Amino acid sequence: MSLTKVTYSMIDGAVVNVFDYGAIGDGLTDDTAAIQAALNVGGAVYFPAGTYLVKDSTDTADAPVLEPSSNSFIFGEGDSTIIKLGPHTTIKHNIFRIDNKSNITIRDLKLDGNKAQQTGSLDEYSHNIRIVDGSQNITVENCTIVDAKGDGVYVGYEATPAAVTARTYINNNLMYGNSRQQVAVVHGIEHTVS
Numbered sequence: 001m002s003l004t005k006v007t008y009s010m011i012d013g014a015v016v017n018v019f020d021y022g023a024i025g026d027g028l029t030d031d032t033a034a035i036q037a038a039l040n041v042g043g044a045v046y047f048p049a050g051t052y053l054v055k056d057s058t059d060t061a062d063a064p065v066l067e068p069s070s071n072s073f074i075f076g077e078g079d080s081t082i083i084k085l086g087p088h089t090t091i092k093h094n095i096f097r098i099d100n101k102s103n104i105t106i107r108d109l110k111l112d113g114n115k116a117q118q119t120g121s122l123d124e125y126s127h128n129i130r131i132v133d134g135s136q137n138i139t140v141e142n143c144t145i146v147d148a149k150g151d152g153v154y155v156g157y158e159a160t161p162a163a164v165t166a167r168t169y170i171n172n173n174l175m176y177g178n179s180r181q182q183v184a185v186v187h188g189i190e191h192t193v194s
Contacts, residue, residue, distance in 0.1 A: 015044045018052070025050020030057065030086065035066055042069035047076035047083070047109065054095060055086030061120070062092040070101045076109040079144055083109060085126075087117035094130040094154075098138055100163060105139040113148030115179055124180050127154040134163030141171040145178070152178040156187035166190050 019025070022034035031052040038045050045068075056063040065085065068074060074096075085095050095111050098104060111128040118126050126149040131138050145152040152175040155168050165188035172194070175182035185191050 015046045016041045017046050017048065019048060023047075023050075023052060025052050027051035027053060027082075027084065029053060030055060032057070032065060035083075039066060039068050039072065039074070042072050044073045044075070047074075047081045049077040049080035051082040051084055053084055053086050056088060056093055059088050059090050061090040064097050065093055066096050068096060068098060068101065068104050068106070071103045072105070074104070074106045074109070078108045078142070079110045081109050082112055084112040085114045085118070085128075087114070087119070088126070089119050091120040092125045093118065094127050096129045098129070098131045098135050099158065100132075100134040100160075101138070102136045104135075104137075105141070107139070107141045107143060110144040110146070111152075112146055113150075113152075113178065115147045115149040115177075118149040124150045127151045127184075128178070129153045130158070131155045131168055132158040132165055133160045134165060135168075136166045138167070139169040139171070140173060141169070143173045145173055145175045145182070148178040148180075150178070151180045151184040152182045153184070155183070155185045155191060161187065164188050168192070170194070 021038040023031040032054045128148040
């Protein structure tokens with residue numbers, strides 16, 4: 001009889017560890033596909049300490065990098081868990097893009113927009129976190145959010161102004177070095193920044 005590796009994901013309702021989906025966290029390997037596979041599962045998604053390089057490998061303008069599922073709790077080990085945006089030559093790349101999603105918490109992560117490597121013209125729209133187009137009940141807390149070419153966190157709308165983004169909670173974060181605003185709230189209702 002042979003033994004197989006047991007992973008967190010084999011336990012129903014357990015925390016999803018991005019390592020179980022192939023993420024390496026060495027700062028050199030492109031971990032985008034592995035992380036997205038973990039995010040697609042939803043629920044609690046854990047990033048162990050490490051540096052995770054993420055990017056749109058096609059370098060297509062406005063292509064998603066990481067898109068969390070609704071009903072997710074995404075967390076790491078504070079500044080020991082870094083998600084770093086890889087280089088792009090086209091515009092509008094966000095580390096986390098939350099479009100028309102609900103009930104998502106992102107906490108205890110360091111998000112590095114790596115703005116020196118974002119060389120697209122008019123790339124002020126590359127935010128570390130974009131929350132838009134009807135998203136609701138989104139929390140970002142206890143994170144360090146740095147060096148976005150655009151805003152650290154952008155809340156509002158992108159394509160659908162009629163879809164009201166509501167109830168975002170941006171709490172207890174450290175933000176610096178972002179090229180536009182640290183936090184931009186441009187549309188929607190019931191937003192809290194503290």
